[in-house]
Amino acid sequence: MAIRIGLIGAGVMGAEHARILTTALSGVQLSAVSDPDAERVARIVETCQGARGFADPVELIRDITVDAVIVASPDQTHCNLVLACLDIEKPVLCEKPLSPSVEECLTVIGREQALARRIVTVGYMRRFDPGYIEMKQRLDQGELGAALVMHCIHRNVAAPSFTTAQMLITNSAVHEIDIARFVLSQEVSQVSVLTPRKSRLSNVQDPQIMLLEMDDGVVVDAEIFVNAQYGYDVSAELVCEKGTIALHPPNDVRWKHSARESYALPSDWRARFTLAYRAELQAWVDALPRGAGVGASAWDGYVATAVATAALKSLASGRPTEVKLASRPALYG
Ligand code: ISE
Numbered sequence: 537m538a539i540r541i542g543l544i545g546a547g548v549m550g551a552e553h554a555r556i557l558t559t560a561l562s563g564v565q566l567s568a569v570s571d572p573d574a575e576r577v578a579r580i581v582e583t584c585q586g587a588r589g590f591a592d593p594v595e596l597i598r599d600i601t602v603d604a605v606i607v608a609s610p611d612q613t614h615c616n617l618v619l620a621c622l623d624i625e626k627p628v629l630c631e632k633p634l635s636p637s638v639e640e641c642l643t644v645i646g647r648e649q650a651l652a653r654r655i656v657t658v659g660y661m662r663r664f665d666p667g668y669i670e671m672k673q674r675l676d677q678g679e680l681g682a683a684l685v686m687h688c689i690h691r692n693v694a695a696p697s698f699t700t701a702q703m704l705i706t707n708s709a710v711h712e713i714d715i716a717r718f719v720l721s722q723e724v725s726q727v728s729v730l731t732p733r734k735s736r737l738s739n740v741q742d743p744q745i746m747l748l749e750m751d752d753g754v755v756v757d758a759e760i761f762v763n764a765q766y767g768y769d770v771s772a773e774l775v776c777e778k779g780t781i782a783l784h785p786p787n788d789v790r791w792k793h794s795a796r797e798s799y800a801l802p803s804d805w806r807a808r809f810t811l812a813y814r815a816e817l818q819a820w821v822d823a824l825p826r827g828a829g830v831g832a833s834a835w836d837g838y839v840a841t842a843v844a845t846a847a848l849k850s851l852a853s854g855r856p857t858e859v860k861l862a863s864r865p866a867l868y869g
Contacts, residue, residue, distance in 0.1 A: 542602035545609035546571035634837025641838035654829025658837035681777025691764035767801030835868035
């Protein structure tokens with residue numbers, strides 16, 4: 537029988553999860569959708585046969601027709617919804633961040649630890665991107681020697697008008713924090729945020745350069761530029777002792793004209809990470825009957841928020857900020 541998923545949040549990412557669940561996955565069905573905006577709910581319900589709309593997200597979580605939950609609502613609602621899932625031990629895939637608050641992340645970890653099994657997955661989908669996976673595998677094989685430096689680029693076309701300087705870190709750079717930890721298998725010991733000349737096309741400090749110093753001395757630099765205008769552009773290059781590993785995001789079609797060769801850039805993350813989102817959801821769904829944890833854990837969600845919080849301090853002070861983490865519970869390996 538298909539696993540029945542309840543979706544909380546019908547905005548950009550909620551709608552994308554609904555689309556992937558209903559068009560690209562097997563063994564799964566969307567049974568419930570909740571969002572304060574009834575029109576958004578209706579739009580998803582119309583295209584997903586058998587799905588029901590819920591006004592109250594907690595009612596959706598508790599409904600017997602929902603086997604597992606996806607949380608894609610605004611960031612500050614994540615913690616309470618995840619806790620409601622933990623209350624009844626219902627598996628949940630929560631979009632990043634687990635919570636913008638370190639204390640809330642620790643509360644989630646405490647509750648999950650008390651259950652002694654992983655119930656929470658955090659949607660850091662780059663861990664399922666074929667490019668980053670190969671980067672990690674090639675590094676781990678050892679042929680290129682030790683990692684020294686990781687260069688990251690994270691550019692969005694244009695940020696929404698409500699974007700603040702802090703959101704470049706909490707909304708965008710958290711992905712670099714998570715993927716650097718994933719690829720390098722190291723924790724961050726110190727973070728600095730540099731503020732280059734500001735783009736006149738942005739209302740806030742944009743771009744920003746985030747520097748992560750990892751436990752083993754690797755330095756990660758990440759350019760975060762959310763009003764880059766020309767396209768959505770996320771890439772990375774890992775410099776090792778005997779070579780480099782660079783991502784070249786997939787571009788199926790190139791055209792040649794007027795002495796130029798061109799290819800299209802995506803306009804946002806949904807197209808760039810389409811394979812990653814699909815693989816993440818399928819892996820999560822496949823693991824549900826086994827009760828196994830896949831993808832980023834609540835611990836990973838906590839660490840990303842803790843490093844982002846230190847980065848916010850550095851943005852405010854202009855100085856490097858040390859990252860101090862809680863001790864890692866045995867549940868998270
Ligand atoms: C957005 O919220 C995402 O999560 C995207 O993956 C990221 O690239 C973008 O910068 C964020 O705004």
